[in-house]
Amino acid sequence: MPFNDTILKAAYGEKTTHTPVWFMRQAGRSQPEYRKIKETHSLFEITHDPELCAYVTKLPVDQYNTDAAILYKDIMSPLGAIGVDVEIKSGIGPVIGNPIRSIQDVERLGQIQPEQDVPYILDTIKLLTTEQLNVPLIGFTGAPFTLASYMIEGGPSKNYNKTKAMMYEQPEAWHLLMEKLSDMCITYTHAQIDAGCKMIQVFDSWVGALNKADYHEFIAPHMRRIFAGIKEKNVPVTTFGVGASHLIEEWNALPVDVLGLDWRLQIEEARAKGITKTLQGNLDPAILLAPWPVIESHLKRILDQGLQSDSYIFNLGHGVFPEVQPDTLRRVSEFVHDYSTQYKK
Numbered sequence: 001m002p003f004n005d006t007i008l009k010a011a012y013g014e015k016t017t018h019t020p021v022w023f024m025r026q027a028g029r030s031q032p033e034y035r036k037i038k039e040t041h042s043l044f045e046i047t048h049d050p051e052l053c054a055y056v057t058k059l060p061v062d063q064y065n066t067d068a069a070i071l072y073k074d075i076m077s078p079l080g081a082i083g084v085d086v087e088i089k090s091g092i093g094p095v096i097g098n099p100i101r102s103i104q105d106v107e108r109l110g111q112i113q114p115e116q117d118v119p120y121i122l123d124t125i126k127l128l129t130t131e132q133l134n135v136p137l138i139g140f141t142g143a144p145f146t147l148a149s150y151m152i153e154g155g156p157s158k159n160y161n162k163t164k165a166m167m168y169e170q171p172e173a174w175h176l177l178m179e180k181l182s183d184m185c186i187t188y189t190h191a192q193i194d195a196g197c198k199m200i201q202v203f204d205s206w207v208g209a210l211n212k213a214d215y216h217e218f219i220a221p222h223m224r225r226i227f228a229g230i231k232e233k234n235v236p237v238t239t240f241g242v243g244a245s246h247l248i249e250e251w252n253a254l255p256v257d258v259l260g261l262d263w264r265l266q267i268e269e270a271r272a273k274g275i276t277k278t279l280q281g282n283l284d285p286a287i288l289l290a291p292w293p294v295i296e297s298h299l300k301r302i303l304d305q306g307l308q309s310d311s312y313i314f315n316l317g318h319g320v321f322p323e324v325q326p327d328t329l330r331r332v333s334e335f336v337h338d339y340s341t342q343y344k345k
């Protein structure tokens, strides 16, 4: 079978024969095969075993016929390399043993050397892209704000009080932290691209906690450097955030190719704001728990908007819930492919 590069074309707004589909958190979560592996292996153990990690990454591509694979690992995966003591605790999420609270803590952070620090991630990418995949492999990194929120709070947070306190009260420490994390994002994604990834998503999942003015002052200059840095390797780049619709004009002004929307803003509303870049999204993942006719009506609404231009990639507004039936994901993918193929004829 020829290589399916539909998602890369859509990322650049080129004509495609169908709308490309992938699902955030498509690997793992709801798949019984994955759950079986998780009975005996942690995320850390899976990501350190290239054969197993490649298997987990490829499974949804085979089962759901997605137009891209996304590497199975976490946004926390590279942080150990820069001196962050991070552990993923079941039922809690990422927990940081040495939270960052002062400029001295930031100064102590080192830099990542991917070949030395995360060789298993690069080996998994090589295995997938040279032998196994017929679709692009998406590499990814967490963005500085989202990574910093875990590093400063010490774990998942509802209100990001400590993070915002550092941003407002210790701007020197804040910008140094953003700079160090930006360097890490660039070096880490370059290594993923050199190993074979054809596209990069930057997860700024929690940046919607900031208003537009603060994003512009405290975040945007760093994101500009990151996107420009990644794009030196000539791959398309996506940015994504949850509850971040108010930042869409800020994102649009940055050198990024694809804007990943959650479900709060409709595609046509984004277009009405003058956004011409490729949009990715944005089915509310909760809808996947509804009966099929409900899912189908939402898919039609989203596709009728997305298909107004070639600059569109189908996805969920955030990660798949573990309760979703794998067959539902297979049907969604099939529906998007069929509906868009008919439309584009």
Ligand SMILES: O=C(O)CCc1c2[nH]c(c1CC(=O)O)Cc1[nH]c(c(CC(=O)O)c1CCC(=O)O)Cc1[nH]c(c(CC(=O)O)c1CCC(=O)O)Cc1[nH]c(c(CCC(=O)O)c1CC(=O)O)C2
Pocket (backbone or CB within 6 Å): 023, 024, 025, 026, 027, 028, 029, 042, 043, 070, 071, 072, 073, 074, 075, 076, 088, 089, 090, 091, 092, 093, 094, 140, 155, 156, 157, 203, 205, 319
């Ligand atoms: O979301 C969870 O699974 C709960 C815990 C959690 C994790 N990372 C985290 C969180 C959220 C938080 O606590 O703030 C923190 C985390 N990881 C990630 C993001 C970005 C995002 O989804 O918006 C975030 C922040 C936002 C968010 O939680 O959604 C990214 C991530 N984690 C992961 C993947 C890989 C994958 O799913 O294939 C991916 C990315 C790629 C993708 O979209 O496919 C994997 C992951 N991370 C994690 C787990 C659970 C591991 C375990 O129990 O051993 C797992 C595996 C799984 O879901 O079965 C831990």
